[in-house]
Amino acid sequence: MYCPKCKAEYREGYTHCTECGCPLTDTPPSSEESLQSHPEPAFLCDAANEFEADIIVSKLAAEGIRAFKRYRGADSYNRILLGRTILGVEILVAADDFEEAQNILSPFGHSETDK
């Protein structure tokens, strides 16, 4: 059994996650499924480039928030011509995590939430 939210694995017999109280499912959560369960990720911020985007994503991941990178203009000819996007990278998070993610990225919010 698996918690769809925190991805914890439980033995047979558990019905709810002891961490978050979510009903458990018997299929392992995959990243694609959890993305689909949040069909409208919220736009969080822009990153100037992929390097910066990776920093933001890993910062959020350290706080347990899944963030997604979306390449601005990735579908356009720009990407093909230049070999890489120079149009910036959008950082998206699940709508549920949006406020928390903002707090983490904001220097003021972060110092407040620091323990």
Ligand SMILES: [Zn+2]
């Ligand atoms: Zn859970």
